[in-house]
Amino acid sequence: MLELFLHLLLLFGLSPLLSGVIGKTKALFAGRTGPPFLQSYYDIWKLFGKGLVISRTTTWVFRAGPVLALAVPVLASLLVPFGAIGAPLSFTGDLIFFVYLFGLSRFFTAAAALDTGSSFEGMGAAREVTFSCLAEPTVFFCFIVLARLSGSLVLSTMFGSVLNTAWQSAGPSLILVVACLFVVVLVENCRIPFDDPNTHLELTMIHEVMVLDHSGPDFGMILYGAAMKLFVLGALVVRLVFPGTTGDVLFDTLLFCGGMLLLAVVIGVVESTMARLRLLRVPQLLVGTMLLSFFSLILLLR
């Protein structure tokens, strides 16, 4: 019970901080002060206090998008261990449930975008589903590698203590898995080089353009959900990189939090030093990543 409480506390409390850290890192590279670390909290708080504007052409689908965008990452987080804090919920095959939970939220976000009838949002929806169906196989290949290593189809076991020995027996394979999952984190959370979360140019947007019509609390839910999604997917990468536990819950939790902040810094560095990819190049890079994840499986099976 305490673990569940701690789990949710970390998720709800810490997730908006990541984008603050990314922002500060980018500001550091640009020689600016940047927005405060807590800016995302202020933004979400502000949005929840605002009114809603809803287009008359939309239906209930439009309202369902943000709800799922918030609910899905919360549900998905229950399947994922946060460092030494085990997953509150697990069952055999939950890895498939995990992947398709995000599929569900994407379906509703895209449907909500199409519901507005805007040509911009239609383009964004088309792009989003194209890219995510290319990212999906990568996730599965990575999970198969981990399932093979741990001999289990349960996420919490796959990302459990078995990783300690796995790094010694299958290091090269795991390095590839970490790289691939990091790319997935960038794609799924619309970070540079795949998407630019800060751009104002609708024609180049992927994810941002789909939520243009949402406002107030709905938009707040989307922002909060996006922060949690980054947190949940990031937790997988961090867990892979820092699999060790000391047994001291407090220390392990701090280690995990440190890992998450480090991940945010790394994302900030990537965003500060790279230009965005051309939209046509994104699928090519994703297919490349998929092949990389496939190699990691071959490395393991040879």
Add this chain to the structure above:
Amino acid sequence: MKNLNPQLLKNGEAVGLESVPILDFAEFSDCLLAEVRKQGRIAACFGVPAAEVGGDLEIFALVARDRNASVAVYRTSIGERFSSLTPNCPQMHLFEREIAEQYGVVPEGHPWLKPLRFHSSWRAGHDAWNRQTDQHPRIGEMEFYRVDGEGVHEVAVGPVHAGVIEPGHFRFQCYGEKVMHLEISLGYQHRDIERMLLGGPHPVTMAQMETIAGDTTIGHGLAHCQVLEALSGCEVPARAQAIRALALELERLANHVGDIGALAGDVGFLPTSAYCGRLRGDYLNLTAALCGSRFGRGMVRPGGVLFDLAPELAGEMLARLAAVEGNTLGALELFFDAPSVMGRFEGRGRLSRSVAEDLGLVGVAAKACAVPRDSRFFHPTGVYRQLFDDLITEETGDAMARARVRSREITVSIELLRRIMDNLPAGPVRAPTGPLKGNALAIGMVEGWRGEVVHVGLTDGDGRLRRYKIVDPSFHNWSGLAMAMRDEQISDFPLCNKSFNLSYCGFDL
């Protein structure tokens, strides 16, 4: 081909109207087509209502002959209709639409006859589209070109944009992500500047000229002053010429540096985007050191400049320039050395040399297509006669080439600033201007940072302005952007648009 010996004039010169013969229209159009075949370039073409009430409309065409630094003037008279030159000379396309809109005459056989700026006709009772003449037309109300078919969709952007930029409407016909056609519809900022000058110059005129396009304050101000100085026969002191060139180059530097920063921002390349934003401010501050206004307002006035450059200020500016130069070159190096940036810009929004020449592009956009266009080089005035010899062109015609032209012009301009400040002539900075000559025509061409700014003034018998024509470089270059988007990805439009970075209000006037 008879009469290919037209009246010639140089940049910053005036001719008496009586020495410009009125050709009949067939002869006029033959002459123009022959000029364009011989690599002439339509610098300006405009209608002038005849002096007496109810008379015919006269058309003036000024053809720049770059290779011998002169401008040929042709003049004809038309009735309610004339046969369009556009099918044989695409450069005339916008000029003819403009004449049709302003005076309600119809260029017959024009393939794309639509309003440009959506104002009502200047001659009451005449309208090329038979619209109601007592009402102001609604901006953007016209038949857009449409493509139909399965998988074809239309995307409309603007006039209100997501960024803090000027209003303009863009209509894309797309097949999936591919753009088949882009139509650009402007006119949202039409202020009727050309007619504000009639009967002038007025006391307020100079301030108006400086705001034709706010980012080209010096460029437009200078072109206007050249026209007035030519018409009044004023000789501008050498020191004033040098200070004007300083201001013009600083304006170019600020905008080119800002543009490269904005290009980096569009592809999410943070370092250059952040540095260039600040560096642009540094160049603007240099202009402010010169005249107290970051955009050079109040700097250039007929007869010279209002602010002298004291030796200690010149020294301070040189020292500041040296510091800023190092930072600028560093930011540019980051930009042009990053593979992810190269990959984003190379091959995007490509224009061929022949299209650029056909459309009569000028400035950065033309230079990027290997078309040599620079009035500082071909039609020099003042210190450019001695100090400027670095005409830059690039071969590839893509967004990368446009970025490279800017980057190379930055180094040239910095060098030029040094040379000007090292060779600053002594003497006064302003000469008195007398009254304007009557019945005369004068042209002022200035290479603003976007390209060639052309002003043409015509006076009546009393020496007051009877017609004033302004051609901003954007007037030519918007068509270039539309052509560059053919078969491009729609997601690359913002990048292509930024690589041209054209003025909306300079077009709208």
